[in-house]
Amino acid sequence: MAWDFGLSKGEEAYRQQVAKFLDRELTEEIARQTWEDLGLWKEGREFARKLWESGLLGWSWPEEYGGKGMPPIYDFILLDELGKRWGAHVPNDVGYTMTGHTILRRGSEEMKKEFLPRIIRGEIEFGLGYTEPEAGSDLSRLKMYAQEDGDYFVINGQKTFNTECHYSEYHWLCCLTDKTVSPYKGMSLFIVDMDAPGITIRPMITMSGEQTNEVFYDDVRVHKSRIVGEKNKGFYHMMEALGSERNYVFVPSRYRPYLEMLIDYAKNTMYDDKPLAENPMVRDKIAQIAVEIETAQLLADHARWMEWAQMTMTCEPEITKVVVSELEQKMVDSAMQILDLYCQLEEGSKYAPCGGRIEWEFLHSFMTTIGAGTSEVGRNVIAQRGLGLPRG
Amino acid sequence: MDFTYTEEQKMMKDAAHGFLKKVCPNVEWYLEMDKDEKGYTDELWQGMAELGWMGIAFPEKYGGIGGDFLDLVVLLEEMGYKAVPGPFFSTVILGGYTILEAGSEDQKQELLPKIATGELIMTMALTEPGTTRFDPFLVETEAKENGDEYILNGTKLFVSDANVSDYMIVAARTAGNKLSRDGITLFITDSKSAGIKMSLLKTVAGDKQCEVVFNDVKIPKANVIGMVNEGASAIEKTLQKAAVGKSAEMLGGCHRVMEISVAYAKLRVQFGKPIGMFQAVQHHCANMKMATEQSNFITYKAAWMIANDLEEAPKFAAIAKAWVSDAYKKVASIGHQILGGTGYIIEHEMPIYSRRAKAGEYAFGNPNYQRDLIATQIGL
Known part of the structure; x- marks a missing residue:
């Protein structure tokens, strides 16, 4: 134990590998897709596939889901090297740096097996579904509600400023599952297929030209197995993830x-x-x-x-x-x-x-x-x- | 990467904390030290010497403890936290380190063991009245060769602790024009030499900065540090350490100001609740915390770079001094705002820190000076 601001030999070797790859493969077009939040399109997905195939993605993830079981610093090195080259973040940013970690921490084994390997390979992306017209800084004002119906939930309501939804495969949705208690104790997290029947996405274009979205749910049916962690514990699952997410973002x-x-x-x-x-x-x-x-x-x-x-x-x-x-x-x-x-x-x-x-x-x-x-x-x-x- | 102190550093930090609390007891004591010609007590100086602080960073063969620059920075942070007065900084960083880095073996053998035991007090004389700002390389003080001696004539300003020093390291011109980096030579000068006149400058922080006038002062040739005409690089190296050392002191000050301000915000009740419950005050406190955290890591990173002699050390030394100077100024001003009228009273601790923040900002190059160094370092 002593102050040390350097990288270890292994970390430095990984950094150099990443740097070499990025100098070769990270084109301006791909960089702009990530930096300007334009979306993860054909070029970005192809870039993610190459990153995986070159053996540079997923070092900090558990081996059983396809990672290398190394400490988080390897993913941070990857992010830093991307950042230095206008890369901003890994192509499937939300999945890789945010939701994947909560799945790992709180998801069922079945859910981990379904999602983590594809996240680690850079194949799928999520859109965050938190903000609503009445719930900005104050999440306790959420209105969107999931009504239990047998093995399913039926979800209705509106989200706004959900940025990745027009190109992501999944919606990482937070909504109420119990209206009788304090909202903090009645929220749950769901993974919803972005193309599920009843979802409508409407673009909102920002002043710098990025696309973010309004997302409308109209009787969208989601299976119970898609609850992340425990029902009604969504707020706490989000809060415990917040610090780490900021570290990655x-x-x-x-x-x-x-x-x-x-x-x-x-x-x-x-x-x-x-x-x-x-x-x-x-x-x-x-x-x-x-x-x-x-x-x-x-x-x-x-x-x-x-x-x-x-x-x-x-x-x-x-x-x-x-x-x-x-x-x-x-x-x-x-x-x-x-x-x-x-x-x-x-x-x-x-x-x-x-x-x-x-x-x-x-x-x-x-x-x-x-x-x-x-x-x-x-x-x-x-x-x-x-x-x-x-x-x- | 690792953001922790070594076990030895932790112990040293705790010991320093306890000792300084005892020897720098209260605000009245600081006000006395401000007025006192010497500006510190024997109890403080002897105590530090007994704890081995003066020799902390020097090799054992010169009577030191064999630690490194990081160890010294840990101590300086604690000294800044307690706003400790006295010639420790001048003696160890300006004097001792310059000898260690650039001195001859004889000079090291002669001086470093005495510094380590607290027998010797040293300082360095750089700035001159010919400049209107900090510029260590504007040197008009002249040293003329005369047989086995040099004869020194000129005036130095802002010489810290010259009044209590045994030796001063004086930068004097032996060749070149007044702004040339070549032609500056460093002389170990006995502060009691005939022809030296000193007077204390009255300063905002009450620290002991002096005007020193040299009038035909004779210095033996054996007292030249390093090569004649080539003192500039030794000055530069010492100033890098001084910049980071001063950053460490200022960092300690930031911690103390934040501590007293946050404690006050929790206790002081107005409009029926502690003022720390108001978001306006909370945001002030958050700003202190952010500025202090950044100060912490940049100081230790720069110190780590110096201790390991890394290529980017000069850049990071300048970054640290630029950032921490601005941060301490900001933290001190927020501290005053939170403490209100209470902190404006001379018997309160707060003015000790805001006055030192100002002295620290201008010591060894203010943030503008440092940013100019940084600009050069990054290729501008």
């Missing part, structure tokens, strides 16, 4: 390509016969982006380390979440100040610097402090669970 290495892009721009853009890299304001802003990426990376490294050392996480992943999301906004603001007038130009526009990437990122960055929990809720969590302040 908020990956600071994603901002490194932006940093490199800005360094490159500053070195190669001349004003008054001098490169912008010599301008003190430009140097200061770019250096601050580097400072924030490095410190955020350490928050992530630390929270992830706690997870694989099986320590109790109180607010550590939440800190990563709040810091990383705000970093993204500050970074884009600094980048725009450096690009000045030209920051307005979108991709494809004449004179657009950095391929219009910064303009897109500006539009996208509004989501970061809202999605997956607002910064305000995040700070409440840090204050209450991390510092023991009383609930208001």
Whole structure:
């Protein structure tokens, strides 16, 4: 036991293998599908298959379901290497980094056998079905209800901001199964086939061009065996997964390509016969982006380390979440100040610097402090669970 | 990867915590130290020496304990937590480490064992009135060769603990123009030499920073550290350690400010409930926690890099100093906001920390200076 910020030999060897593969196989098109949440289409699925066949997926998963039984750090290395190359996440992000872990922790053996091998091979994806029009930050306002009917549940209601549903195979649905108790004690998690009769998906296009969805359930019949874990324990299953999910989803290495892009721009853009890299304001802003990426990376490294050392996480992943999301906004603001007038130009526009990437990122960055929990809720969590302040 | 202290570090941290609590008893004591010419007590200095702190990071053959820079950083964090005054930092990091890294075998044999026992107090004299900001390489103080000696003339500013020092390591120009990195030589200078005049500068933190004037001061040639004209790289290396060491002190300060502010928020009742129940106050506290966590890991990562002599150590030293300086300033200002009027009173602990946060921010290069170093490191 001693402070150590490096990778072991085995970890470093895996990292290099992944890096080599990604440098060869990760095209801009695939990277954009993941980074811009455009969806997991033919190219992305083909990429996932290659990743699996090259023996690089699933190292941190149990051997009995197709993994290699290694510690979580191997999956984190994979995510970091993807992030460094605009990859953002594994192609089947929700399945691989979120729902799969809850299935592993809480699912029946039958469910594990049905889903985990395909998740580990990168073959299937899930769409998260939590938010409803009346239930945003406050999940206790859920209305969607699953009525028991013999071996089935009949589900009715509406979800919103369910992002992956237009291309995922399954819906990871949270709804009420008991209306007579507190909502926290009456929610259950279901895995629903996305093409089940009675489901209607309606696209919602965001200001940065991503597609998210409204999902309507009209007498959708779901077999009891598709309840994840225990009936009416859905809220607790979600909460226990939250810290770990944040560890997988908020990956600071994603901002490194932006940093490199800005360094490159500053070195190669001349004003008054001098490169912008010599301008003190430009140097200061770019250096601050580097400072924030490095410190955020350490928050992530630390929270992830706690997870694989099986320590109790109180607010550590939440800190990563709040810091990383705000970093993204500050970074884009600094980048725009450096690009000045030209920051307005979108991709494809004449004179657009950095391929219009910064303009897109500006539009996208509004989501970061809202999605997956607002910064305000995040700070409440840090204050209450991390510092023991009383609930208001 | 591992985010834990070694068993020895844990024991040392606990011991330091207990000892410092005893020798730095209360706010009145700090206010006395502010006014006191020397600025610390013998009880504090001797106690630290007996615990072996001055030699913690030096090899055993020079009277040290054989630890590394990380061990030292653990201690500095505790010292920052208790806002400990005195010349420990100047002696060990500015003096001892410079000798260890760049000194001759004779100089190491002569000085390091005495530092380790607490017999010697040292510091380093860099900044000069010719600059308006921190720039260790603007050196106009002149050293002229004269037989077996050098004759030193010039003025140094912001020399920490010069008033209590036995020796100062003085950067002086032996060649080149005033901004040239080549041509700077480091001299071990007896602080009692004829021709040296010192006066204390009145500073925001009440720490002992001095103006030192050299007027035809004679220094034997044997007192040159390393090669003549090539002192810049030794200065740079020492400053990297100083930046991380200062970050560790500031990190300790962040922890203490957060501790007293959160405790107060839980106890102080207004509008019928503890103020810590209000989200406005909770968010302040969360901001302190986030800034402190980042400070923690970046400080230890930079220290780990220095201890292992890794290539990226200079970059991470600058990142640590840039981040932690900003973080401590922010944490201290939030602390004041939560503590309200209570924390504004001189008898309260809070002003000790906000004043030190300011001194720490400007020591060894403020965040703007560090970001300029980082910019160069990342290829700009």
